[in-house]
């Protein structure tokens with residue numbers, strides 16, 4: 001698997017350090033507010049697991065599974081499909097949306113509109129990766145771990161054709177993998 005990666009952009013150590021820093025910030029921001037942490041499956045799973053261990057105040061977790069890439073697409077289809085909705089009511093709750101990456105922004109733009117409609121009390125977005133050059137929808141994260149250039153990335157939740165999510169780092173896939 002590692003030999004299919006052209007370059008490591010963010011190492012495992014850098015990711016873990018960032019989870020500690022963001023976790024400390026969110027501990028302060030949410031102390032006493034009992035936020036609902038929403039993981040956007042499947043990509044957010046590794047980041048959510050590592051980040052939440054560093055938030056040292058009470059919170060509730062839930063998951064939303066949405067998809068807009070799918071299969072061998074390396075560009076968003078623009079159509080966000082809900083595969084699994086939340087089990088929790090968001091009305092009156094402080095929401096912390098956890099994402100692995102904001103690229104075109106279409107996934108988060110859809111989710112933020114949905115949660116506003118459902119009357120969330122506040123909505124904060126935390127993303128490990130921000131790829132600003134990919135942006136189509138007008139959306140910004142409140143907290144960004146790392147800004148990256150406009151390349152297709154894999155690892156630590158990010159997939160190509162459902163593979164590479166289990167890499168502990170984030171890297172650039174060799175182009176021959178998605179050109180074949």
Ligand SMILES: O=P(O)(O)OC[C@H]1O[C@H](OP(=O)(O)OP(=O)(O)O)[C@H](O)[C@@H]1O
Pocket residue numbers: 040041042043044066067068069070076099100101102103104105106107108159
């Ligand atoms: O800003 P955008 O262009 O919308 O892209 C970001 C979204 O795309 C990926 O999810 P995907 O739809 O591939 O589903 P997955 O998490 O199951 O891989 C990623 O995990 C984000 O949720």
Ligand code: HPA
Pocket residue numbers: 069101102103104151152153154158159160
């Ligand atoms: O660069 C990416 N890699 C994997 N999945 C993605 N979804 C949006 N951008 C990306």
Ligand SMILES: [Mg+2]
Pocket residue numbers: 043069070158159
């Ligand atoms: Mg994906």
